Amino acid sequence: MSPDERDEAESRSLDARVIKGFGQEWSRFRNxxxxxxxxxxxxxxxxxVFPWDQLPECAEGFDAGCGSGRWARLFAERVGQLHCIDASKAALDVSRETLSDLHNVKFRHEDLCSIGLEDASCDFGYALGVLHHISDTELATTTCAAKLKPGAPFLVYLYHxxxxxxxxQQQLLKAVTPVRFVVARLPSRLRAxxxxxxxxxxxxxxxxxxxxxxxTG
Ligand SMILES: C[S@@+](CC[C@H](N)C(=O)[O-])C[C@H]1O[C@@H](n2cnc3c(N)ncnc32)[C@H](O)[C@@H]1O
Structure with a gap:
């Protein structure tokens, strides 16, 4: 195996672990x-910072990495059609269940690096707390961007x-980072x-x- 192939295999297995971990997390903490x-x-x-007033009527868009669907519910109320995308089947099952009363939401079990929506078909998109978890952040971002119509907004929240x-706050982040590093690598039961x-x-x-x-004021 060449070094490039090894890097790719490592990224794939890291992504698979992350996706599995999120499936467990959202199944337990459904929000x-x-x-x-x-x-x-x-x-x-x-x-x-989202330009709601620039969306067309009945706007169609996507929630990239929807997790439990907590933001999808609030977006869905204000748009025409929302595609909830997540690579974790367990997470998608949770969002499917918690959003079952909404009729303008569709679910897609997909990797953000290969979304099946047509290119340039969406009026908006958002990825909240997702892209930094993907080993090829750039590919996932460009894939999402390709689904947007020219000039359509894409709201992104990234760890910083x-x-x-x-x-x-900076010192607190420094202090918790090693703890997060260790906890994230524990087997699932110990992690929980x-x-x-x-x-x-x-x-x-x-x-x-x-x-x-x-x-007490
Ligand atoms: C931190 S959670 C955020 C969920 C949701 N956006 C929120 O804020 O509640 C990250 C989500 O991204 C999903 N995810 C991670 N890698 C992904 C990938 N390559 N393609 C699609 N979804 C992915 C995970 O399964 C998880 O549900």
């Missing part, structure tokens, strides 16, 4: 119990190094256990404290 106001608040933040944020422990000992107390502070 269907999140408070409507909470999800709406996050959606408004993510889409604050928080360079523009304050020192505290580690996530539960972190949630119980760190996120839950912080969330309670934030609630208390918010209530």
């Amino acid at each position: 269907d119990r999140l408070a409507t106001e909470e999800i709406q608040e996050m959606f408004d933040l993510y889409t604050s 190094d928080l360079e523009e944020r304050g020192h505290v 256990l580690a996530a539960d422990l972190i949630a119980l000992t760190i996120y839950w107390p912080l969330a309670r404290l934030a609630l208390l502070l918010a209530r």
Whole structure:
């Protein structure tokens, strides 16, 4: 096997592991119990730069890497047709179930590097928290872009190094990065256990404290 072929095989197996991991994650955390106001608040933040007013009536577009479909529900309310695409069958099954009451959503079990939609057929697209998980980010991005009509918006959220944020946030990111590196590589049961422990000992107390502070003004 040549070095190039080895790199390609490694990327494929890394992508397969990532996709499997997300399938497990979305099957367990389906997001269907999140408070409507909470999800709406996050959606408004993510889409604050999205040019809604430039979309044609009955716009058709795609959610690249839809996961549990949490954003698809809110996009679907405002457009004509939405294609939810995900390489994880388990994740797509969750979104199919949670969005079963919507009649303008179609589901596609596909890799973003080879989407079957016609080129230049979509009025918009979005990929929230997805493209950085794909080993060939560039190919996935150009494949998505090719599906858009000229000038159509493509909303992308990518992990970034928080360079523009304050020192505290940057240091926190530095501190958690090695933990994420280790946890992400654990076998699935151990990974779930580690996530539960972190949630119980760190996120839950912080969330309670934030609630208390918010209530006491
Ligand atoms: C972090 S999740 C984000 C899900 C959703 N966009 C959200 O914000 O809730 C990343 C999603 O991308 C999907 N994914 C990863 N690699 C993919 C690929 N090559 N093609 C299509 N989907 C992929 C995963 O299965 C997962 O559902």
